[in-house]
Amino acid sequence: MRSATPWSEVFDQLLVATGETLYMVVVSTLIAVLLGTPVGIWLQLTAPGGLNPRPVLHKVLGFVVDLGRSMPFLVLLVVLTSLTRLLLTSTIGPTAAIVPLSVGAIPFVGRLVQNVLSEVNVAVVEAAVTTGSSTLRIVRSVLLRESLPALINAIGVTAIALLGYSAMAGVVGGGGLGDLAVRMGYQRFNDRFLWSTVVVLAIIATAIQLVTNRVARGVDRRRTTSI
Amino acid sequence: MITVENLTKTFPGSTGQVRALDGVNLDVAAGTVLGVVGPSGAGKSTLARCVALLERPDSGAIRVDGTDLVSLDGTALRAARRQIGVVPQGDSLLRQRTAAGNVALPLEAAGVAGPQRRNRVAELLDLVGLTDKAGSYPDQLSGGQRQRIAVARALAASPSVLLADEPTSALDPDTTGSVLTVLDRARAELGVTVLVVTHDMGVVRKICDDVAVLEGGRVVEHGKVLDLVSDAASRTAASLLPAVDQNPAAEGAFDRVADIVLIGFAAVGALLPEATSRFGVELNLLGGGLTRLGETPVARFRVGLKGERADSALEWISEAGGSVRRTLAGPQGVAA
Numbered sequence: 001m002r003s004a005t006p007w008s009e010v011f012d013q014l015l016v017a018t019g020e021t022l023y024m025v026v027v028s029t030l031i032a033v034l035l036g037t038p039v040g041i042w043l044q045l046t047a048p049g050g051l052n053p054r055p056v057l058h059k060v061l062g063f064v065v066d067l068g069r070s071m072p073f074l075v076l077l078v079v080l081t082s083l084t085r086l087l088l089t090s091t092i093g094p095t096a097a098i099v100p101l102s103v104g105a106i107p108f109v110g111r112l113v114q115n116v117l118s119e120v121n122v123a124v125v126e127a128a129v130t131t132g133s134s135t136l137r138i139v140r141s142v143l144l145r146e147s148l149p150a151l152i153n154a155i156g157v158t159a160i161a162l163l164g165y166s167a168m169a170g171v172v173g174g175g176g177l178g179d180l181a182v183r184m185g186y187q188r189f190n191d192r193f194l195w196s197t198v199v200v201l202a203i204i205a206t207a208i209q210l211v212t213n214r215v216a217r218g219v220d221r222r223r224t225t226s227i
Numbered sequence: 228m229i230t231v232e233n234l235t236k237t238f239p240g241s242t243g244q245v246r247a248l249d250g251v252n253l254d255v256a257a258g259t260v261l262g263v264v265g266p267s268g269a270g271k272s273t274l275a276r277c278v279a280l281l282e283r284p285d286s287g288a289i290r291v292d293g294t295d296l297v298s299l300d301g302t303a304l305r306a307a308r309r310q311i312g313v314v315p316q317g318d319s320l321l322r323q324r325t326a327a328g329n330v331a332l333p334l335e336a337a338g339v340a341g342p343q344r345r346n347r348v349a350e351l352l353d354l355v356g357l358t359d360k361a362g363s364y365p366d367q368l369s370g371g372q373r374q375r376i377a378v379a380r381a382l383a384a385s386p387s388v389l390l391a392d393e394p395t396s397a398l399d400p401d402t403t404g405s406v407l408t409v410l411d412r413a414r415a416e417l418g419v420t421v422l423v424v425t426h427d428m429g430v431v432r433k434i435c436d437d438v439a440v441l442e443g444g445r446v447v448e449h450g451k452v453l454d455l456v457s458d459a460a461s462r463t464a465a466s467l468l469p470a471v472d473q474n475p476a477a478e479g480a481f482d483r484v485a486d487i488v489l490i491g492f493a494a495v496g497a498l499l500p501e502a503t504s505r506f507g508v509e510l511n512l513l514g515g516g517l518t519r520l521g522e523t524p525v526a527r528f529r530v531g532l533k534g535e536r537a538d539s540a541l542e543w544i545s546e547a548g549g550s551v552r553r554t555l556a557g558p559q560g561v562a563a
């Protein structure tokens with residue numbers, strides 16, 4: 001039985017790992033939202049009852065998206081290593097983990113965004129259609145703007161999911177809190193690392209939730225009127 | 228003005244094809260209000276959606292000022308949509324935009340920007356009487372105010388036709404009045420041609436010049452409201468005029484019994500008294516009453532006449548513009 005690592009050392013490593021995790025989560029969330037939102041829009045536009053229904057295209061697209069979603073992240077991580085090498089000429093470190101994290105979250109974001117957009121009242125969308133607005137304008141001024149609060153919440157959900165996935169980044173040497181918990185806490189039975197990372201992860205997840213909720217409410221012009 | 232020619236639309240249903248529209252013909256003269264009424268499932272909303280260019284009919288034409296809009300696509304379709312302002316059924320305002328922002332939507336689509344857009348929005352808010360609500364969000368407005376904003380939005384890009392699908396179906400009678408007033412002002416002040424789909428004959432009574440009755444996807448009655456009410460056999464008369472109860476006991480006491488429809492101030496006020504004095508007959512009101520169609524007072528009375536010249540009196544009333552329908556009556560049981 002070794003004596004427990006001093007708190008100061010735990011703290012130092014925790015700080016580094018937190019930085020790595022935040023870096024991975026923020027950047028991959030950004031990329032996933034940037035690339036996944038168009039996928040979601042496309043899914044919604046081509047859906048039956050959408051602005052531009054294309055049943056076959058919609059089915060194919062949906063199939064690909066769901067295939068991507070059902071792929072275990074660990075498999076994706078390994079498979080995408082070569083893509084990462086191509087893009088970043090490096091397959092280790094937190095930056096390398098961002099590629100599989102982002103790619104893995106794109107279909108996730110796609111479905112989330114489609115769901116959110118499909119909630120926009122049909123009468124509202126049709127009203128915009130009758131004004132002679134182009135599809136692009138309707139997407140921008142109606143679909144995205146009307147569902148902005150829900151979209152912001154979806155970003156929060158994505159970030160929290162990616163926080164979880166980033167724990168596996170250790171496999172490609174990505175570091176981060178999850179990696180620290182596994183390496184120091186689990187494999188070396190070091191309780192201080194295990195529990196402190198869990199606490200920090202919980203704090204980050206809660207913070208993401210609080211901030212996105214707050215921002216979503218801030219941009220929402222609906223006032224839920226009690227009957 | 229707008230004409231609908233031979234419009235048909237079929238939907239696939241669980242028990243074979245549903246013919247929602249089966250050769251519908253309509254025309255609405257510029258600056259008039261047509262009410263499309265009919266029982267549930269008659270095809271009213273389908274017609275409205277076709278005219279709004281949201282649904283493509285199987286065949287037929289929809290002409291605004293002569294041009295057929297049915298077969299258009301792409302940019303031409305979007306341009307055509309701007310000629311028809313639509314107040315969709317139900318809540319259709321963007322909930323994340325202010326009232327003014329909602330009214331501005333069609334102007335953005337039409338590429339109107341800057342002070343020109345602001346001025347136009349202000350004009351329309353004034354037209355619907357909601358200038359003070361410019362900065363309010365839909366959730367801060369009442370149902371009637373929201374509907375008036377929807378009308379203002381439909382009119383923003385200066386369409387020549389305004390189409391409203393059940394604009395008052397979710398509103399109480401008072402609020403309904405305010406929305407109808409706005410539709411009426413649109414016609415009067417902007418000269419738009421208005422097509423309003425409704426199941427409420429009260430809407431027809433208050434603002435419609437013309438009415439079309441739809442049943443089973445067909446137009447079964449179409450014409451000027453004031454013409455149709457003089458025809459006692461019409462559905463429009465049956466639903467708009469005061470009811471007359473059958474009362475054979477009371478009617479037996481008269482030489483002649485007739486239903487008389489009178490239209491306009493002069494007729495309603497003077498025709499019956501003048502007939503009694505001219506022909507020396509006794510005239511009793513047995514039923515019916517007075518109502519108003521738009522600005523025009525309209526009466527339907529069941530009258531009983533006693534006297535030698537009862538027939539002449541009825542004939543004179545008819546010649547003077549009253550619409551007379553005699554009923555079987557008289558102690559002799561003679562068909563008059």
Ligand SMILES: Nc1ncnc2c1ncn2[C@@H]1O[C@H](COP(=O)(O)OP(=O)(O)OP(=O)(O)O)[C@@H](O)[C@H]1O
Nearest residue numbers: 238239245247266267268269270271272273274426
């Ligand atoms: N999208 C659709 N798919 C299948 N059938 C439809 C569709 N839209 C309408 N129908 C059918 O077409 C017929 C006419 O419907 P429509 O909604 O036009 O009637 P309506 O006169 O507006 O009735 P209501 O007063 O109840 O609103 C009905 O039999 C309806 O079931």
Ligand SMILES: [Mg+2]
Nearest residue numbers: 271272273393
């Ligand atoms: Mg309907």
